[in-house]
Amino acid sequence: MLLRRCGTDALIVEVDSLTEVAAVRAVLQGLAGVEELVPAARTVLVKGALQQVREALKDIDLTKAPETHSREITIPVIYDGPDLDLVAEAARTTADEVVKLHTEATYEVAFCGFAPGFAYLTGLPAQLQQPRLDSPRTKVPQGSVGIAGEFTAAYPRSTPGGWRLIGRTEITLFDPKADTPAVLQPGDQVRFVIA
Amino acid sequence: MNRTVTILRTGPQALVQDLGRPGNAHLGVPPSGAIDPHSLTLANRLVGNDETAAGLELLLGGAQIHANTSCTVAVTGPSVEVRIDGRLADSHQPVHLPAGATLEIGTPRTGLRTYAAISGGIDVPQELGSRSTDLLSGIGPEPLRDNDVLKLGTPNPANGADVVPPITVLQTLVIPIRLGPRDDWFEDAETQLRQGSWTVSDRGNRVGARLQGTKLNRRDGEIPSEGMITGAVQVPPDGQPVVFLNDHPTTGGYPVIGVVDRDHLRFLGQARPGTRVRFRPID
Secondary structure (H helix, E strand, O other): OEEEEEOOOEEEEEOOOHHHHHHHHHHHOOOOOOOEEEEOOOEEEEEOOHHHHHHHHHOOOOOOOOOOOOOEEEEEEEOOOOOHHHHHHHOOOOHHHHHHHHHHOOEEEEEEOOOOOOEEEEOOOHHHOOOOOOOOEEEEOOOEEEEEOOEEEEOOOOEEEOOEEEEEOOOOOEOOOOOOOEOOOOOOEEEEEEO | OOOEEEEEEOOOEEEEEOOOOOOOHHHOOOOOOOOOHHHHHHHHHHOOOOOOOOEEEEEOOOOEEEEOOOEEEEEEOOOOOEEEOOEEEOOOOOEEEOOOOEEEEOOOOOOOEEEEEEOOOEOOOOEOOEOOOOOOOOOOOOOOOOOEEEEEOOOOOOOOOOOOOOOOOOOEEEEEEEEOOOHHHEOOHHHHHHHOOEEEOOOOOOOEEEEEEOOOOEOOOOOOOEEOOOOEEEOOOOOOOEEEOOOOOOEEOOOEEEEEOHHHHHHHHOOOOOOEEEEEEEO
């Protein structure tokens, strides 16, 4: 674990894996005075209360993943994505089997980024861990469910994107006017079900 | 009765801004808020508003505000000409607009962003606790258009007369910068920053101030995306630094050589294209 200074009142905590990121986030979550806590692939950015943060990180056990999940979310998906056959072919299986693999797994929100409410979910079965498209789409429709590398995600709104799309959800993933704007937040447990 | 103003003319860009929505970066939501919060809070104080009230952020001035109700207005930021129904009035202090009057804001002599606070504050719906327009992610109200009508909140009793100084944007800015978090991607980051010189590019916006000049030599490659804070100086492969302003993305994959302090960031946010910039690395 490496602490990197980031201006006067923030730190980047650099670790070696998503599991360690989750451990750091869990330890710092809810610490009084912390203004921002932004997990990412190998780092956690923390702003504010740096003395308490350093204290809290002193005897952290990075191997210990958080045991409890704040929330469990289910996302209904219509599995008719334009890349479903491509994904099945790359996984040397059928489209039905891709759907089965995707719905049987349990995921966790590792971090958000790219766009408001865009959650990177870990827990994707190995067969579905596939590269991005050679050429990204200029417009991925809102609600699209895709896979890329070790992650799966649902697009909260229409953006350009290179993920392989296997389906779509009709639920609103991000609504800035709602009391809880983002359906998915770091640490949440997520399952996909057939809509 | 609803108190309102009509924005007859927006000028190049008119946005509703308050102090933004920090604390939501973990959801991918930028902090947003006034680029020069100092000028906005002063304007609010002049008209008796809470400092957190929403006002107008005007790029290069040029706006016309019609009062549909009697109200008090204060225009702050760089020095700028203000007229009420064609007659010269004062900026940087509260002025009274009777119902039916039109306030005209000229183009500031230096600097980029003029702020206008109106008694009662602009009362658009809050999104994630703020009324600010976020141009990166589209949260908050749309950029204003000519003839938009804006609702005002309930005014507080006036504070009495007061005057604040205009912000001065120098021809050459010397910006203190703290090295890190990724200064180790650069060979002798401190010397490169200290010896380089740049000008503000015309491709900048509320997402970031883009600087043009000395190429900052860095390692090739990208970092797995990591959290970014306002003031972070990101260096893409072309070596031309981008200083993140309020509507910056919450994560990024280019190394951040250093971070500009909040107190100095507003000067960069007010700097016109062509303004010379140097960095002064500090511990």
